[in-house]
Every structure is written in structure tokens, then in C-alpha cells.
Amino acid sequence: MSRTTDTTWRRRLNALTLELLNGLSLFATLAIVALGLGITFGLMGVINLAHGEFIMVGAYVAFVVHEAGWSHWVSVPLAAGVLFVLGAVIEVILIRRIYRKPELTILATFGLSIVLRQLAELVFSKDFQSVPNPVPGATEALGVLFPTYRYILVAVALGTVVVTLLGFTRSKFGLVVRAIVADRDLAESAGIRTGVTNVLAFGLGAASAGVAGALVAPLGAVEPNLGLSYLPSAFLVVIVGGFSRLWGVLVGALVVAVVQTTLIHYYDAVWALIASLVLAVVMLQMRRSSVAGATA
Amino acid sequence: MRLEARDLCAGYDAVPVLHGISLAVESGEIVAIVGRNGVGKTTLVKALMGVLPATGGQVLLDGVDVTRRPPSHRVRAGLRATYQERALFRELTVGDNLRLGGFAPSVHHQVLDKFPDSLSGRGTQRAGTLSGGEQKMLAAACAIVSAAPLILMDEPSEGLQPSNVDLLGRHIASAREHGSGVLLIEQHLALAERLADRFVVLEKGEVVEEGHAGDDHIHDRIAKRLVI
Numbered sequence: 001m002s003r004t005t006d007t008t009w010r011r012r013l014n015a016l017t018l019e020l021l022n023g024l025s026l027f028a029t030l031a032i033v034a035l036g037l038g039i040t041f042g043l044m045g046v047i048n049l050a051h052g053e054f055i056m057v058g059a060y061v062a063f064v065v066h067e068a069g070w071s072h073w074v075s076v077p078l079a080a081g082v083l084f085v086l087g088a089v090i091e092v093i094l095i096r097r098i099y100r101k102p103e104l105t106i107l108a109t110f111g112l113s114i115v116l117r118q119l120a121e122l123v124f125s126k127d128f129q130s131v132p133n134p135v136p137g138a139t140e141a142l143g144v145l146f147p148t149y150r151y152i153l154v155a156v157a158l159g160t161v162v163v164t165l166l167g168f169t170r171s172k173f174g175l176v177v178r179a180i181v182a183d184r185d186l187a188e189s190a191g192i193r194t195g196v197t198n199v200l201a202f203g204l205g206a207a208s209a210g211v212a213g214a215l216v217a218p219l220g221a222v223e224p225n226l227g228l229s230y231l232p233s234a235f236l237v238v239i240v241g242g243f244s245r246l247w248g249v250l251v252g253a254l255v256v257a258v259v260q261t262t263l264i265h266y267y268d269a270v271w272a273l274i275a276s277l278v279l280a281v282v283m284l285q286m287r288r289s290s291v292a293g294a295t296a
Numbered sequence: 297m298r299l300e301a302r303d304l305c306a307g308y309d310a311v312p313v314l315h316g317i318s319l320a321v322e323s324g325e326i327v328a329i330v331g332r333n334g335v336g337k338t339t340l341v342k343a344l345m346g347v348l349p350a351t352g353g354q355v356l357l358d359g360v361d362v363t364r365r366p367p368s369h370r371v372r373a374g375l376r377a378t379y380q381e382r383a384l385f386r387e388l389t390v391g392d393n394l395r396l397g398g399f400a401p402s403v404h405h406q407v408l409d410k411f412p413d414s415l416s417g418r419g420t421q422r423a424g425t426l427s428g429g430e431q432k433m434l435a436a437a438c439a440i441v442s443a444a445p446l447i448l449m450d451e452p453s454e455g456l457q458p459s460n461v462d463l464l465g466r467h468i469a470s471a472r473e474h475g476s477g478v479l480l481i482e483q484h485l486a487l488a489e490r491l492a493d494r495f496v497v498l499e500k501g502e503v504v505e506e507g508h509a510g511d512d513h514i515h516d517r518i519a520k521r522l523v524i
Contacts, residue, residue, distance in 0.1 A: 175388070176396070178387070178392075182387040183382055185367075186379070186384075187385075188346070188347060190371065190396050191368050191371030191372055192368055194366075195366075
């Protein structure tokens with residue numbers, strides 16, 4: 001009898017541990033996927049609908065690195081570099097002309113997302129490509145087997161997120177970016193080179209999307225539409241976490257991960273998605289009320 | 297250092313405000329710009345700083361044409377400005393504003409203690425939660441302590457209590473003694489008259505009167521212009 005009870009508890013504990021690890025993995029993935037959007041949308045006010053495509057390009061960098069026979073880990077900094085340059089170029093030729101014009105930003109970045117997907121199709125075709133898991137196998141922790149690569153993904157993703165957030169919130173560069181967002185004219189009058197700063201900030205936002213792309217590439221198929229599946233999650237995280245503080249990315253990712261993991265466990269993925277969207281709507285409404293209250 | 301406007305024109309969209317302003321200010325002097333509301337005083341500061349693009353004429357710094365150069369270039373060349381409406385980054389803390397002003401944390405107290413209603417110990421307070429007068433004091437203190445060769449101050453006394461207006465005047469005079477030039481936009485005529493070496497009166501975006509502090513009846517001439 002006691003042996004049966006013991007086994008049942010152990011089974012429950014293992015199931016709970018597995019859910020916690022799945023939740024942790026989802027939290028880290030959401031955080032790294034939303035980090036770039038937190039910078040470009042949350043901090044700079046650019047509604048970047050091409051953020052998913054930046055992730056897609058990062059995933060293709062991982063694919064190219066694999067095809068070249070290099071280690072997958074080369075692709076993480078390489079994707080960051082490639083996307084930094086791509087983001088910087090896009091800021092110079094497109095984004096800087098449409099700051100503070102949300103309608104134009106939506107149209108322009110939507111167009112950009114189509115262009116990037118078409119370019120990916122031209123270069124790599126529509127076919128699904130795969131990047132093999134660089135660390136196959138599972139590691140046992142607390143009596144549960146969990147994919148080793150997921151542990152590494154959690155460490156690299158959260159490490160990247162925390163370092164980036166510290167850089168943006170503690171450094172003079174981050175302060176300068178926040179000053180530009182607060183008042184561009186005053187920032188210029190304070191001697192800040194707003195053009196250069198915006199290029200760097202947008203480039204860093206794109207670079208973090210590149211890191212996200214390289215990290216998620218081994219988790220599924222690499223194809224031109226890969227970014228479309230990540231874009232809603234990224235917006236969800238930024239909306240739930242709040243626009244004004246970059247640390248909100250971590251809060252948003254945590255809340256969304258807990259809600260989704262719990263609902264997927266007890267119900268299904270559809271209810272998890274519905275709950276996440278309701279949460280986003282409620283958060284938007286609360287933010288609007290608090291802004292209205294603050295300005296009243 | 298010498299800042300010069302030559303036939304400077306500027307405005308907002310299709311509305312011209314400045315119609316060919318010519319004036320100059322050099323390090324070590326205070327030039328007061330006076331005029332009634334809406335004559336283009338604030339627009340002049342914005343155009344001289346480059347925040348508002350010039351639609352005609354030139355802005356020169358030590359004879360070099362900076363008309364098309366961004367404000368950040370002018371700041372690096374030695375210009376500094378405080379504005380009437382947006383003195384500080386309201387969303388950032390007092391300390392962050394000082395960091396952006398180029399002040400290392402070790403010298404923040406020099407700025408914060410510039411006025412008797414000390415802002416010391418309020419470095420972590422959001423600048424937008426300071427009173428309007430405190431924001432003005434802090435912005436003015438930043439400009440003065442920076443010891444920039446040329447400082448443009450747009451209505452620095454607005455919203456300040458009388459004792460702080462006097463103190464502000466002494467700080468501006470002290471900046472001149474230390475070699476800074478000040479272009480002072482001021483509605484507080486008594487303060488302008490007390491400080492200025494030269495006066496420029498604006499009307500409808502044009503210079504209509506100029507004079508030195510020692511000129512005969514200069515104060516009467518200015519007052520007459522402002523009353524009519």
C-alpha cells in the first residue's frame with residue numbers, strides 16, 4: 001500500500017518537475033525571442049512587424065553554419081553580427097524616416113517582412129531545412145530526463161537577455177537611448193548624436209533576434225515563414241511585460257510561460273493561447289487606464 | 297567663441313516666424329533678447345541650436361557655417377541651451393539628467409547645490425515630479441556649471457520665486473565673469489536690464505531695436521517697444 005502511494009507521489013513529482021522544466025525552457029525562449037522587440041518596440045517605439053523575420057534570418061545563419069560544417073555555437077555570435085549589420089542598414093535606409101509615425105512603421109515593417117521572406121525563398125527555397133541538435137540526448141535532473149540542449153538554451157538565452165538588459169539599463173548608452181525616446185529634440189540639444197545611437201540600438205535589437213533565431217533553429221524546421229510563429233509571442237511578452245521598462249521582457253516572458261504551461265498541462269494549447277490573448281488585452285486596458293489616470 | 301545669425305529665417309511648417317534676424321553674441325558678454333509674447337524669441341533659440349531647421353540665412357560659430365549641422369555638433373562646438381518648456385527629461389531621474397548633461401556623479405552636488413532650495417539627495421527622483429520652478433533651476437544650474445563658452449537661456453526665470461530669480465541673476469553674471477557668453481531670452485525685464493551688456497528687441501520675427509547697456513535712454517526705448 002505504502003509502496004503504491006510512494007510510486008504515485010514520485011510520478012506526480014516527476015510530472016511536476018517536467019512541467020517546471022518545460023516552463024523554464026518556454027520562459028527562456030520567450031524572453032530571448034521578445035528581447036529584440038522589447039528594444040525596438042518597447043524602448044524605441046518602433047512597431048517592428050519584421051522582428052519575426054529577423055529571427056528567421058538568424059535561424060538561416062545557423063543552417064548555413066551547419067552546412068559549412070562548423071560548430072553550431074559559431075552561429076550564435078555570427079547571427080548576432082549578421083543581424084546587427086542588417087538591422088543597422090535597415091534603420092538607416094528605412095526606420096529613421098518613420099520614427100513617431102506608427103501607421104507608416106506598421107506598413108513599412110510589414111513590407112520589409114515580406115521582402116525578407118521572399119529573399120529567403122529565393123536563396124534557400126520554400127523547403128524545410130533542418131539544423132541538427134548540437135547536443136543530442138537528455139540529462140537527468142531531479143529524477144526527470146530532459147533534453148540537454150534545452151538546458152543550454154535556457155542558460156545561453158537567459159544569459160544573453162540579462163547581459164543585454166543590464167547593458168541597456170545601467171550603461172550610459174542605455175540612458176542615452178531612453179533620453180532619445182523621451183525627447184528627441186532635447187536629446188539633440190544635450191549633445192547626443194541621436195542618429196548614431198538609434199542605429200546602434202536598432203542594430204542591437206536585431207542582433208538579439210539573430211541570437212534567438214540561432215538558438216531556436218535546432219528546435220524545429222528552418223523555413224522562410226519561421227518568424228511568423230514567433231512574432232505574436234514576442235508582442236505578447238512585450239505587451240504583458242510593459243513597454244516602458246526593458247526588464248518587463250523578463251516579467252512578460254515569465255507570466256506568459258506560467259499561463260501557457262499551466263493551461264497546456266490542465267487543458268490544451270488552444271485554451272493557453274486564448275488565455276494569453278485575454279491577458280494581453282487586459283494588460284493593454286490596465287496600462288491605458290493608468291496612463292489616463294496619470295495624465296488626468 | 298562667437299555665435300552669429302545672419303539673415304536667419306525659420307518657422308513651423310508653412311508659418312514663417314523669423315524674418316531675417318541678424319545678431320551676434322560672444323563669450324564673456326550677456327545679450328538680452330526681449331520682446332512681447334509670440335515675436336519669435338523661443339523660435340530664435342531653437343533655430344540657433346539647430347533643433348528647428350533654418351529656412352534661410354546662416355548660423356555661424358566662430359565664422360564657421362553650422363546652419364545645416366545638427367544640434368549635437370553645435371553642443372560639441374561649445375553651445376548649450378536651456379528651453380522654456382522642456383527644461384529636462386521628465387521621464388528620467390534627476391541624476392540621469394545630470395549624467396546626460398555630462399556631469400560625473402562626483403560633481404552632481406555642485407549642480408544640485410547651486411540654489412538654496414537644494415535638490416541634493418533627490419538624485420533618484422523623477423525629474424518630471426519636480427515643480428516647474430525646480431526644473432527650471434536645475435536646467436539653469438546645469439548650463440551654468442557646464443561653463444560652456446556660449447549658453448542660450450530661454451526664459452530661465454519663469455516660475456522661479458523672487459529670491460531665486462535674484463540668485464539666478466548672480467549665477468548668470470558669474471558665468472560671464474568666468475568667460476561664458478549668454479544669450480538671455482527674458483520676459484523679466486528688470487533681470488534683463490540688470491544683467492545685459494547689450495539688448496536686442498524683437499517684433500514680429502524681426503530685430504527692431506538694438507543697444508548697449510550704457511546707451512542713453514536704452515531702458516526707456518526698450519520699455520516703449522514692449523508697451524506699444
